[in-house]
Amino acid sequence: MPANLIDGKEYATRLRVGIAKEVERLKKLHDLKPGLAVLLVGNDPASEIYVRNKGIHTKEAGMESLEFRLPAETPEKELLAKIDDLNKDPNVNGILVQLPIPSHMSQQRVIETILPEKDVDGLHPINVGYLVSGLDGFVPCTPKGATMLIKNSIKDLTGKNAVIIGRSNLVGKPMAQLLLKEHCTVTICHSRTDNLQKVCLSADILVAAVGRPEMVKADWIKPGSVVIDVGVNRIPAPEKGEGKNKLVGDVEFEKAREIADAITPVPGGVGPMTIACLLLNTLHAFCVQNGFEKPDIRV
Ligand code: NAP
Secondary structure, three states, rough: OOEOOOOHHHHHHHHHHHHHHHHHHHHHHHOOOEEEEEEEEEHHHHHHHHHHHHHHHHHHHOOOEEEEEEEEOOOOHHHHHHHHHHOOOOOOOEEEEEEEEEEEOOOHHHHHHOHHHHEEEOHHHHHHHHHHHOOOOOOOHHHHHHHHHHHOOOOOOOEEEEEOOOOOOOOOHHHHHHHHHHHOOOEEEEOOOOOHHHHHHHOOOEEEEOOOOOEEEEOOOOOOEEEEEEOOOOEOOOOOOOEEEEEEEEEHHHHHHHOOEEOOOOOOOOOHHHHHHHHHHHHHHHHHHHHOOOOOOOO
């Protein structure tokens, strides 16, 4: 029997509706609304699409969306000065610099210039430290969203074997921390892992965050497991017409679906959760900065 499809699009829509209701309620009470500033340096086509979508959803949630587009050759100190201005602006509650940034800039310096309390991407070392220490801080949006989807599929994660393929700061490492917090036994794999197939076969929860199209084969998947495919890969799709492309994940989806108990599709799985969690982080930042209670939005 094919696996249950984990519908990230539907879940994310419900989450965004819950956030919008809370924004509306706070606006009526305090005459204030959350503000999210997104900075894009250069004109990477994929980043342009992400930034545009973030803007659309931010406004739809009733928040203030500020977009700053800087040319690729912008000196680093100009970007840092812009972040500094936004740090001081009381109408800006969250700041996100769309990654990657041009190679003449230090990504780490840029991240560390954002005030930790406005770092809604959860990449500042202070927020990373909070997460590792099991304390409350901002958590990167993609693993946060992926964890919500897992918890929606498995009521109690205690003692489950979770295998994560990928150890990036953006996805793999925070994902591991979040699953550890849920009392999973966590294994992190990467490009030097020996016998990846064998490790994956032990996974009750398998998270693929690699960026290699359909690398995870069906015979790597433990029957009855939950598979979360974070990968987004654009590949040629001649069946759609000459020169056409399509998006696929890191997992061989159709065959894996026959083995797993539940699986996220690409697109429509983890991706939509990323933006919804960015809005949730921005709402939380707004509440903390204004001394309002953090809402507990459940969907
Ligand atoms: P990344 O920084 O490139 O990290 C990729 C990880 O995969 C690295 O840890 C790398 O290992 C590991 N890896 C590469 N080849 C491998 C192999 N053959 N076997 C095992 N591990 C291997 O990428 P990322 O930022 O984490 O993103 C991963 C994927 O998720 C990408 O497709 C990205 O587009 C997607 N993504 C999606 C969203 C979303 O919203 N849906 C958000 C973020 C990212 P080493 O560390 O040893 O090099």
